[in-house]
Amino acid sequence: MTSTVPRETHTSTEAGSSVAVPAVVTVGLFLASLVAGLVSAGAVYTSPFVDDGDIGEFYAEHTSLVAWVGLLQFAAGLALAVCTATLVTRLRLLAPEAAARTATAFAGGLLAGAFLALNGLVQWVMAHPGVTAEPAVRRAMHYLYFGLGGFAHVAAGAVLVGAVALVARRSRLLPVWLTATGLAIAVVSLASGLTFVTEAATTLIPIGRFAALLWLVAVGFLLPRQRREVPRRV
Template identity: 30%
Template sequence: MKSIPRFRGPSIVVLASVHILLFVSGLVAGSVLRHGASFITPFAPAEQVRMFFNQSPMAVRVSSFFLFGSAVPFGIYAVTTVSRLRYMGVRAAGTNITLLGGLIATIALFFSGIAGWMLSVPDVSDSIAVVKAIYFFSFLCGGVVYAIGFGLFAAGVSVTSHFTRLLPRWLTFLGIVLAITGELTWFSLIAFPANFFIPITRYVGFIWMLLAAILLTRGRKANPASAG
């Protein structure tokens, strides 16, 4: 009787935890280094936006450093999750959707972090037009693009896990809800109130991805048919 090979790959629980820790560290560090100054959105008056970056370069640089870094464990988490789903016998298009969404979200975090870092450079933050353009790019990548990518990722994992019973129904339902809120952020490009879906997708998504990682790791072993 042929033995079923053990899954070989990094722990998706650890990767999810590191991603969340790095992202939250960026928020905390940025808040502390701003010395009480309130966060400002790219929709604020141009001069206020320029002054925010001109007066808080270290806060912007450190928070962008953590945001950029958080993309690495998330990207590894995404591709490892796809690998684990295939190891567990999933042979559906959902795994490719999961991979696509994970790559979109990862690249979005990289671009958002590096664009934010650029705004910490004094020569850049002196120009109102340049600051506005780069900040909108960073905001859109870290917000809309990330949320849409994460929504696709959550949809791919949840739908395939629902049909193969790899995750409990309540968690697959939550993943589908996150997929919907993630895709609804697209409407923020024409209606500002739709930005409300971005923090829902991100912060509830943290809980979902960690729970999904734990339960997938504890799930059944490889499908014997696929292991052969």
């Protein structure tokens, strides 16, 4: 009597919708907000650390621009939330063993999207002359807007990027160079939170922001769509 040993077979499981599309939409909306500011006013915003007179002049002369930039960045925040949900759904199927880190990525991405969306809402408030006419109110709202869309958004994005990079590195879902780059971006982005205590840290905000956005686009295109399963030999 002879027995046969089943051959090793390969099956695949579809791993969710495209991650690249919402990532590209997020980047496109945010870049559109920057282009709108540069074309209309030569700047997207004024720093809260400059003279208050310059801030007041900017908002008095560009109320429509502020509203449009706020709308685009609010939409970018929503798109980032969608991108996060799509990415996390993919990771849960591709790397079910990394549930905790995937949940961490989900929390970071939702916070980053929420901070950016709230930043847009604050800009809408600041588009009303009655709000920005009062120096104390204008200054307070400007700090809030800068914090939400700046270091708060970027630092929360660090949690998303860092957690995704760790999941992908451990499960070998992405090239080593890309996961290493993601971890470096996460460190820089998280360090932007030092703006709480030093103005010098503001230089890290654009570095972390744009690097993270481009990294998410790369992940969207390179992350596998399927999980390959190899049944055990018996």
